[in-house]
Amino acid sequence: MIAKVQSGAVVGIDGYGVTVEIDLARGLPSFTIVGLPNAAVRESRERVTAAIRNNGYRPPQRRVTVNLAPADIRKEGAAFDLPIAVGVLSASGQLSCPVPDDTLILGELALDGKLESVRGVLPVVYYGRMAGKVRAIVPEDNAAEAALVRGVEVAGCRDLAEAVSVLEGGERRAVPDRRPERTGYVEELDYAQVLGQYAAKRALQIAAAGGHHVLMVGPPGSGKTMLARRLPTVLSPLDEEEAIENAKIRSVVGGMDGDVMTLRRPFRAPHHSASDAGLVGGGRGASPGEITLAHNGILFLDELTEFRRNVLETLRQPVEEGRIVISRANLNISYPARFQLVAAMNPCPCGYHGSSDRVCRCSPPQIKRYLAKVSGPLLDRIAIHISVRAVDPGDLDFKGTGDGMDSDEMRKGVLEAVGRQRNRYGTMSNIRSNADLPVSRFKALCSLDGKAEELLSSAQRKLLFSARSRRNILQVALTIADLEMCETVKPRHVAEAIQYRVPRHPAVM
Ligand SMILES: [Zn+2]
Incomplete structure (x- = not known):
């Protein structure tokens, strides 16, 4: 039978x-x-x-x-x-x-x-x-x-x-309901704890609002890690479809204990000693790596120059395509890997190049070798470059409240900007945020002021930046306009976006 x-x-x-x-x-x-x-x-x-x-x-x-x-x-x-x-x-x-x-x-x-x-x-x-x-x-x-x-x-x-x-029709045991609550951002971390970093927080708010990749360059102790670790507190929650995708990933990895489904975006911070397989996936069982665990969330690479160069090279495909294909025997397995890259590094081997409070002791060839550890094509895909400076306690106001930007306030702006992007892109499955918008669709979907376009073109001639940089600047300018609830991308939005591409790093442009 x-x-x-x-x-x-x-x-x-x-x-x-x-x-x-x-x-x-x-x-x-x-x-x-x-x-x-x-x-x-x-x-x-x-x-x-x-x-x-x-x-x-x-x-x-x-x-x-x-x-x-x-x-x-x-x-x-x-x-x-x-x-x-x-x-x-x-x-x-x-x-x-x-x-x-x-x-x-x-x-x-x-x-x-x-x-x-x-x-x-x-x-x-x-x-x-x-x-x-x-x-x-x-x-x-x-x-x-x-x-x-x-x-x-x-x-x-x-x-x-x-x-x-x-x-055979017997009774079923009750299933605990683990559907997530829609409310509540209870976090121990808050941008209110990072004092006097207005410019960096502003740039990170833009990154959070438009899904742009970020690189922070600054001396040790300037607060790069603190800034990065608080980014999840200002992100929009996952939507239903994204939450299911992320839960599927955790289900496959076997990390579902307790926290069955969450609307929080993942934040993954692999150590620089991570192997290729650990970072991008593969190895025995062809399991997903950190970049897939960071899907729909943040991949934070602290001390970027410490990662092996070939490991960083493998990030190019997923950064561009939002997926990674792992080959194994005669089988290709494709994992989602649409993450927002947040990277941090020192400006030179000693860490103090360009800093006002200590003298850099590195020679120009040493600095050049150090920066060359990070591949130009990867850096070129990062839309927002920020230099983070150590904050002098004397610069803070007497109440110690710093710049007054806390996570609640920053998130409010992000959610408004995300709402505008959802309306703009509707159900286009390949465009979820401004960072996904191809230049070819820009004119059809957004309005760009004539003067803003002129400014962009003259900056491109002067600074000789690549077509990819131009695209990044347009995308970031659009996010800045969204944060301002402005229908048209104006010269001031483009000017601020260009500032985030001005090379702080000789390997860029
Ligand atoms: Zn140095």
Whole structure:
């Protein structure tokens, strides 16, 4: 007798359907799994047989053949344990009803029949809804994650026996609701804590509003890291679609404990000793790297010049395309990686070049070698360059309130500007913020003052900046106009945007 159970697996961060077919035939007892299983899947037969016995069912005394279809995609992990066990019970007549076709089943079995959580449940259930599945039976620890997908009834189960009982119409355990709250930006970090850095905060507000990449150059102790770490406090929350994308990424990585779905944009700060695989993804299992974990959020690279040059080179493709393709054996896996790059570096090896409070002791060739560690093409993709200076306590006003810009105030401006961009770009899926706007669409979507255009062209002639710089300046000028709630990009907006491209770094332009 043949049984069929609907399950699923993940490629990249997307789920797809896998049909688990079980055939029981006469003959010497054996257990074969076909359909490109990896080692973990092949070991499934040991776990499944023990779990069946230890939950009070009869292990099959037949020739068992399990087929995982489609056969052309490699199957990984232990998530097929539960569908295989259910299929064996069904094929051997130990279930009181057939296994419904509209139910997704996945989970790893321990030898005692207990269900263990698996990775990638969210993408599979998400796929399942689109494929017309109405119910999902998953390990209890994955239930909240699966329940993020609206319209699919989720049953979280503790063991094989409970999964069987649910299939036979028994009661489901209540699923904790982990949908995020829409309100509340409770943060310990606030820009009010960074005093006297008005210019840097202004530039970061623009970056947050338009999704522009940022480079901060300044001496040690000038507050670059403090400034960067507070950027998430002024970003717009994730929208529903983005939140699901980010939850899918965490589901695949296996980092869903507790914090199932959040509307906070991720902030990732990998250390400069990070490997290629750690940063961009790959390695064993071709897992996603930091740039994918930073998707829809911020990738902060502190001490940019300390990163190995070839590691930084690998960032060019994702910075441009918002994705990274990892090649592995005969499979290319594409992961989303649309992040906002925030980088920080010292101006020279000693850190004090151009600083007023200490003398730089580096020779010009030393400085040149130091700056050359960061590739020009990468820097050219960064729209906002800021020089951060150490703040003299004497410059702060007597109340110590600094420049008066706190995160609440900055975020208010950002949200207004983001709202204007949403109206402008509507449902264009490839343009989410001003930083995505191609020059070819600029005239059609925005209004540019004639004088502003002249200013841009004369600056380009004088400063000889690249076409990419010109595009960056236009995008940043548009964000500045958005922050001002101004319909037209005016000369003053362009002038401020040019200032963020004036080379502070010989490798740029
Ligand atoms: Zn120096």
